Amino acid sequence: MNFNVDERGYYGEFGGAYIPEMMYSDIKELKDNYIKILDDEKFKDEFHSLLKHYVGRPSPLFFASRLSSYHGTKIFLKREDLNHTGAHKINNTIGQILIAKSLGKSRIIAETGAGQHGVATATVCALMGMKCIVFMGQTDIERQSPNVLRMKMLGAEVIAVTSGNKTLKDATNEAIRDWIGNPVDTYYIIGSVVGPHPYPDLVTRLQSVISEEMKLQVREVSGKENPDYIIACVGGGSNAIGSFYHYLTNEHVKLIAVEAGGKGIKSGETAATMVMGRPGIIHGSRTMLMQTDDGQITEPYSISAGLDYPGIGPIHSYLHKLKRVIFDNVTDDEALEAAFRLTRLEGIVPALESAHALAWLGKHRFNKEDVVVVTISGRGDKDMDTYIKYMEKGIFNL
Amino acid sequence: MNRIDKLFRQKTGNILSVYFTAGYPKLDSTVGIIKALENAGADMIEIGIPFSDPMADGPVIQRSNERALKNGMTLNLLFDQLNNIRDEVKIPLLLMGYLNPVIQFGVENFCLKCSETGIDGIIIPDLPPLIYSEQYFSVFNHYDLYNILLVSPQSSDERIFAIDKISRGFIYIVSSSSITGTKDKFTDTQISYFRRIQEMNLKNPGLIGFGISNRETFVVAGQYSRGGIIGSAFVKVIGQEGNLNENVSQFISNLKEK
Numbered sequence: 024m025n026f027n028v029d030e031r032g033y034y035g036e037f038g039g040a041y042i043p044e045m046m047y048s049d050i051k052e053l054k055d056n057y058i059k060i061l062d063d064e065k066f067k068d069e070f071h072s073l074l075k076h077y078v079g080r081p082s083p084l085f086f087a088s089r090l091s092s093y094h095g096t097k098i099f100l101k102r103e104d105l106n107h108t109g110a111h112k113i114n115n116t117i118g119q120i121l122i123a124k125s126l127g128k129s130r131i132i133a134e135t136g137a138g139q140h141g142v143a144t145a146t147v148c149a150l151m152g153m154k155c156i157v158f159m160g161q162t163d164i165e166r167q168s169p170n171v172l173r174m175k176m177l178g179a180e181v182i183a184v185t186s187g188n189k190t191l192k193d194a195t196n197e198a199i200r201d202w203i204g205n206p207v208d209t210y211y212i213i214g215s216v217v218g219p220h221p222y223p224d225l226v227t228r229l230q231s232v233i234s235e236e237m238k239l240q241v242r243e244v245s246g247k248e249n250p251d252y253i254i255a256c257v258g259g260g261s262n263a264i265g266s267f268y269h270y271l272t273n274e275h276v277k278l279i280a281v282e283a284g285g286k287g288i289k290s291g292e293t294a295a296t297m298v299m300g301r302p303g304i305i306h307g308s309r310t311m312l313m314q315t316d317d318g319q320i321t322e323p324y325s326i327s328a329g330l331d332y333p334g335i336g337p338i339h340s341y342l343h344k345l346k347r348v349i350f351d352n353v354t355d356d357e358a359l360e361a362a363f364r365l366t367r368l369e370g371i372v373p374a375l376e377s378a379h380a381l382a383w384l385g386k387h388r389f390n391k392e393d394v395v396v397v398t399i400s401g402r403g404d405k406d407m408d409t410y411i412k413y414m415e416k417g418i419f420n421l
Numbered sequence: 422m423n424r425i426d427k428l429f430r431q432k433t434g435n436i437l438s439v440y441f442t443a444g445y446p447k448l449d450s451t452v453g454i455i456k457a458l459e460n461a462g463a464d465m466i467e468i469g470i471p472f473s474d475p476m477a478d479g480p481v482i483q484r485s486n487e488r489a490l491k492n493g494m495t496l497n498l499l500f501d502q503l504n505n506i507r508d509e510v511k512i513p514l515l516l517m518g519y520l521n522p523v524i525q526f527g528v529e530n531f532c533l534k535c536s537e538t539g540i541d542g543i544i545i546p547d548l549p550p551l552i553y554s555e556q557y558f559s560v561f562n563h564y565d566l567y568n569i570l571l572v573s574p575q576s577s578d579e580r581i582f583a584i585d586k587i588s589r590g591f592i593y594i595v596s597s598s599s600i601t602g603t604k605d606k607f608t609d610t611q612i613s614y615f616r617r618i619q620e621m622n623l624k625n626p627g628l629i630g631f632g633i634s635n636r637e638t639f640v641v642a643g644q645y646s647r648g649g650i651i652g653s654a655f656v657k658v659i660g661q662e663g664n665l666n667e668n669v670s671q672f673i674s675n676l677k678e679k
């Protein structure tokens with residue numbers, strides 16, 4: 024089975040590049056060059072050197088013994104939260120800024136939800152001396168304020184987006200509009216495996232470093248050749264595909280993608296695309312999409328800004344259809360509880376997004392000897408306001 | 422004969438095409454605006470199908486889309502509203518919108534409805550020429566619906582020729598690298614791009630759109646192509662207070678008269 028994108032930019036029926044003519048030249052330039060650049064020895068050296076010395080890779084695979092006892096299995100945490108800037112997002116921005124440089128671009132734009140991708144983009148722009156503009160929904164600016172301040176300190180201009188639901192989808196629309204208006208000097212660093220081809224494939228390749236490292240680490244830390252499970256949260260799906268990538272063709276490994284259930288599927292206030300969605304087009308890609316009967320994209324809801332997206336990367340729609348990856352979802356409350364549990368049992372405060380992956384541990388019966396890898400996509404610093412609010416209410420004083 | 426072809430045969434220059442969003446400012450404004458435009462002397466009308474995420478549109482059209490959706494506009498309702506439009510309106514009518522609502526409606530069903538309603542052409546900015554020609558050309562053709570394709574300043578000559586080859590009706594010349602919105606003047610770079618296209622002697626006529634807001638820009642559009650398309654500036658007008666018919670007729674006559 025082949026899970027790679029085909030020549031035309033599709034994963035089965037999903038993907039493609041549904042873009043207006045005004046974006047054609049930029050997308051074509053990227054499409055014609057990205058593989059060449061990624062395969063170039065100079066790029067590889069620079070990318071791996073920065074991942075090692077700047078980001079701090081490889082990120083550890085940590086055996087969480089108390090959490091393991093709690094769940095009655097063997098749990099290993101892939102610590103993307105320990106990366107510079109605190110999430111997996113920087114694996115992608117390091118790669119894309121090098122691509123932007125090699126294409127001769129000088130102005131960088133990005134969208135952000137939780138602010139992690141915005142921070143990771145602002146960081147590499149500071150590192151490379153490039154101009155950086157980040158589009159962020161007004162709702163997200165309010166709920167992720169520490170990241171907004173960090174981006175500003177890093178020298179980025181943060182533009183508040185007030186259209187639609189004022190979250191990630193709307194920020195992405197605005198970044199696309201900016202790119203249409205600035206086709207020559209600007210490069211768009213997209214933050215997940217979404218958008219028109221070749222972005223989903225490009226970001227997949229850059230994030231695949233997560234599972235590349237896992238392959239060595241699982242052997243070393245668990246003694247088993249393969250994990251039995253890999254669990255990751257999905258917004259657009261970049262940390263999940265990065266965690267799954269090198270195991271896609273290995274059928275012994277069960278791959279679990281956890282979406283944000285919000286207040287529950289039945290409440291309608293959810294971001295669980297695979298349950299609520301059907302194929303449609305969002306941000307230039309044909310993929311599973313939350314929409315009305317009339318084809319209007321609906322506003323998702325999740326407590327976690329990074330998972331609050333009505334679509335999902337086209338590769339995930341394909342993996343879902345092939346049943347290679349199991350998609351499930353957990354609610355806000357389940358995620359919060361899992362975040363507090365990890366904090367108390369292991370001394371690690373996870374991002375709200377990552378807490379969704381952790382919460383799935385409570386929804387499944389594992390064998391004692393199973394090796395279960397959970398990707399901690401980011402750390403919880405940005406979510407402290409939310410956590411404190413729930414702590415003060417006394418709900419999660421475990 | 423398709424009404425678009427008839428128009429370009431009968432009128433050689435200064436063709437005025439006007440865009441507005443269906444269901445804006447009121448849910449039932451659509452038909453009244455179409456009639457007012459024809460009476461005021463518009464040559465062609467692009468009726469916008471509102472969409473939640475209009476990625477190629479600027480703030481004015483974004484807001485009209487949001488409003489229209491809040492008002493309850495849907496594609497089904499739009500076809501109902503336009504049911505008897507051909508009893509009165511003779512000028513070419515196009516639908517303009519994004520691909521997702523059309524796909525969810527069903528492309529074949531959409532074309533059938535367009536044909537029954539008397540729609541002459543479609544403009545779908547996020548339907549790329551290649552996907553159109555491979556997947557949708559035959560069904561559009563079956564219903565004699567013209568799919569109007571866009572060219573932009575970034576489009577190479579080679580690509581413009583390729584787009585011309587699969588186009589029918591006319592080519593939508595996007596005036597600048599930008600989303601929709603209004604500008605007071607065209608720059609020298611834009612003018613040289615218009616010249617470039619003019620000198621290519623395409624088989625299809627062209628209309629310049631995006632950024633046309635006043636008489637000055639409309640006249641320039643007419644010098645370098647067969648005419649101009651007005652969107653945001655007109656949407657602003659119908660959003661204003663006062664008598665809709667008077668506002669429309671005044672706006673159109675200001676554009677056309679010296």
Ligand SMILES: Cc1ncc(COP(=O)(O)O)c(C=O)c1O
Nearest residue numbers: 139258259260261262329400401
């Ligand atoms: C920590 C963290 N995890 C996960 C995500 C979700 O993105 P993706 O699904 O692309 O990994 C985000 C997005 O902002 C994030 O900040």
